[in-house]
Amino acid sequence: MSLLAFFFIVVSLLTFVAAQLILKRAMEFSATNGMRNSHFMLLVAVGVALMTISFFLTLGLLQRFDLSYLYPFQGLSVIFITMLAAVLLKEKLSVRLTIGALLITAGIVLVSMS
Amino acid sequence: MQNRPSGFGNPWLQLGLSVACVFVSELLLKRGATDVAEPDSALSWTGVNGLASPLVWWAILLIIASFVSWLYVLRYIPLSLSYPLSRVVDILVPMGCWIFLGELISAVRWCGIALVVIGLALVAKPIAKMEERL
Numbered sequence: 490m491s492l493l494a495f496f497f498i499v500v501s502l503l504t505f506v507a508a509q510l511i512l513k514r515a516m517e518f519s520a521t522n523g524m525r526n527s528h529f530m531l532l533v534a535v536g537v538a539l540m541t542i543s544f545f546l547t548l549g550l551l552q553r554f555d556l557s558y559l560y561p562f563q564g565l566s567v568i569f570i571t572m573l574a575a576v577l578l579k580e581k582l583s584v585r586l587t588i589g590a591l592l593i594t595a596g597i598v599l600v601s602m603s
Numbered sequence: 604m605q606n607r608p609s610g611f612g613n614p615w616l617q618l619g620l621s622v623a624c625v626f627v628s629e630l631l632l633k634r635g636a637t638d639v640a641e642p643d644s645a646l647s648w649t650g651v652n653g654l655a656s657p658l659v660w661w662a663i664l665l666i667i668a669s670f671v672s673w674l675y676v677l678r679y680i681p682l683s684l685s686y687p688l689s690r691v692v693d694i695l696v697p698m699g700c701w702i703f704l705g706e707l708i709s710a711v712r713w714c715g716i717a718l719v720v721i722g723l724a725l726v727a728k729p730i731a732k733m734e735e736r737l
Contacts, residue, residue, distance in 0.1 A: 497648060509682065516677040533674075544666070548650025548659070551636035567690050574682040582683055585725050590687045592722030597693045599715025 494553065498562050501546035506569045508539035510577060517578075564597030607679055614679040617672040618688060624669035626695045628662040635659035687726045694719045 515532035522529065550559055571590040575582035607614055635658030641647045653659045676685050694716045701708050708716075 493648070509686065512674060513677045513682040516674055520678060540670070545650035545653075546648075548632065548636055548653040549648040550650075551633055552640040552647055552650070552653065553642055564690075564693065567687050570686045571683045574686070578682060580681045580683045586683060586687070589722045589725030590683075592718050592725065593687055593690050593693075594722075596715045596718030596720075596722060597690065599718060600693065600697055600712050602711065602715075 494550065497546050497550060498559070501543045501550065502562050502566060502569075504539045504546070505543040506566055506573065508536045508543065509566075509570050510573055511539065512536035513574065513578060558601065564594050564601070567597070568594045612675075614676050618676045618680070618685060621669040621672035621676060622689055622692050622695070624665040624672070625689075626692050626699065628665035628669065629692070629696055630699065631658045631662035631665070635662060684726065688723065690719070691723055 511532055515529055515536060518532065519529050547559070567590050571582065571586065574580045632653075635656035636650075636653050638658065639652060639655045641652055644652065646652060673689075697708060697712060697716065
């Protein structure tokens with residue numbers, strides 16, 4: 490794998506993780522403040538823009554690599570998003586949930602390696 | 604997770620719909636991207652040339668549908684629960700290849716699928732208890 494491919498895989502993963510956290514924050518905000526305000530619109534717009542970047546980068550990568558080859562990187566998003574949701578969004582993270590997320594990540598990596 | 608709507612508005616049902624849309628769209632995207640692949644073109648790193656495939660457009664429609672469901676799910680379910688659960692799609696894709704396309708699944712891949720299932724069960728069990736209390 491070239492350095493360029495690795496770069497695009499990392500950027501695609503980071504934009505996807507950031508989009509999920511921002512969208513979650515937007516929907517939490519809308520629960521108390523409604524959807525007709527500029528802050529909510531801005532958060533959703535940023536989330537959608539980040540997901541769009543991630544989508545097109547993935548489409549570019551799929552032209553070069555097997556879907557199963559790109560899987561482990563998608564798998565990493567589980568553990569990143571679960572941990573960051575706990576740290577940044579103050580969601581409660583039990584030991585059970587952490588172990589579950591780790592097992593899912595390990596499983597996805599195994600599936601893609603075989 | 605209080606005041607959750609029931610019926611079609613049930614966030615768990617919407618999570619299932621979102622996962623189903625992602626599952627189909629991943630297969631369509633892979634087929635579409637392969638159909639119009641131009642590995643020698645630098646522009647194709649951006650993926651924009653993938654838009655030449657009708658399958659990619661069908662996939663985009665499904666992604667938009669899954670996105671709407673997903674936003675709805677985010678309103679009611681914590682991200683640290685909903686996101687790991689949504690990755691059930693990572694076992695649906697290889698299982699789909701096995702059932703519908705007759706592809707073989709190696710022992711290591713079955714082990715990986717088993718790990719994902721155990722992980723999902725660990726994440727999902729407290730939710731089942733939570734639902735019983737409601």
